[in-house]
């Protein structure tokens with residue numbers, strides 16, 4: 001029998017440390033990241049600790065570094081300085097425990113796969129090498145398709161679906177993975193209200209099961225209902241705290257300054273006081 005291969009590898013790191021109760025889901029220390037050839041840093045001295053079960057909204061204007069941070073947590077590139085530890089392991093080592101839903105613009109929707117095949121990709125982190133999907137994997141895929149209300153679209157090419165349907169398929173892929181940490185990059189952009197509500201219902205349910213959510217958004221209106229904590233990012237952490245404490249005029253002004261535009265969220269002239 002071949003040796004059991006438990007998960008995927010990134011930069012030769014392997015997921016070895018089991019979760020210790022009370023340990024953070026995520027611990028980032030002094031993370032600084034600069035894209036090759038870029039003038040300035042995308043992230044500068046970001047430190048963040050997230051406990052299991054937290055619902056964290058990552059908020060910030062365009063270019064604040066939300067996507068960069070989420071990709072680094074997902075282990076998609078190596079941080080040049082600082083550390084990112086996910087459930088006790090270096091970021092990228094525990095692929096099966098971290099589900100990542102990229103921002104729409106980061107996905108090539110022309111890729112020739114069906115919706116069901118996309119969702120099955122969520123199971124690959126569990127499969128390791130040389131193993132075909134079992135009935136457990138197929139069941140997880142069908143369950144996720146049904147939860148996201150896309151079962152009837154399962155045999156369609158992903159490129160044929162509407163934006164909202166594609167987003168639901170990507171969410172289904174994350175659910176099928178049965179990961180402990182869900183990283184969602186602007187999952188609500190350009191979605192109609194029923195689709196947003198479906199997604200929030202599923203996310204609330206995931207959190208109730210003890211899963212940890214980190215969701216980037218620039219829709220401040222969704223914070224009070226669906227998140228316990230908000231981290232305002234602008235290259236560095238500007239504000240970090242419980243939603244009901246940080247969602248104040250003063251904080252918003254500090255976080256956004258003049259960059260907050262009325263259509264991006266709650267804003268009125270009193271906030272400048």
Ligand code: ADP
Pocket residue numbers: 035036038041042060061062063064065066067068069
């Ligand atoms: P956000 O998701 O908050 O809009 P990003 O993480 O996409 O922010 O971008 C943070 C900064 O990094 C921006 O200044 C952006 O222009 C830059 N950036 C993002 N992706 C790349 C890339 N692939 N190459 C060079 N610079 C990038």
Ligand code: MG
Pocket residue numbers: 066067068103185186
């Ligand atoms: Mg982004």
